[in-house]
Amino acid sequence: MAQRKHLDDFLRGRIIGRLECGRTQLEVSEELGIAQSVIYRLWQRFQGDGNVSRCYSTGRPRVTTPNEDRYLAVTAKRNRRSTASDLSRQLSSATGTTVSIQTVYRRLGHIGLYARRPVATEHYNQWRLT
Secondary structure (H helix, E strand, O other): OOOOOOOOHHHHHHHHHHHHOOOOHHHHHHHHOOOHHHHHHHHHHHHHHOOOOOOOOOOOOOOOOHHHHHHHHHHHHHOOOOOHHHHHHHHHHHHOOOOOHHHHHHHHHHOOOOOOOOOOHHHHHHHHHO
């Protein structure tokens, strides 16, 4: 899965400068090797408020993307007996994103899936019989 990388201020300035000189968004995207949708969004933001710097956001950035959250949910629903550590390992092998067990609990709890802990049936049966 491709990681998103942010444009630095210098590159944003180069993009806006080329667009102001009359080049098309397609030409600029081909020259710099950046997706045309990124150029379009940057140009729209610049025309709206004259600013091209990234918006400041509070809090810690999320480790998982919405697609990875969806992957966790689908995997958990497919195999209801899987534990949070199993799901964490599966996500790591599938996407390369390493997350803690607590993060898996939180992501699944957000969609209404709880208790990703295995039932220790052998121990429970021993205790019950004595």
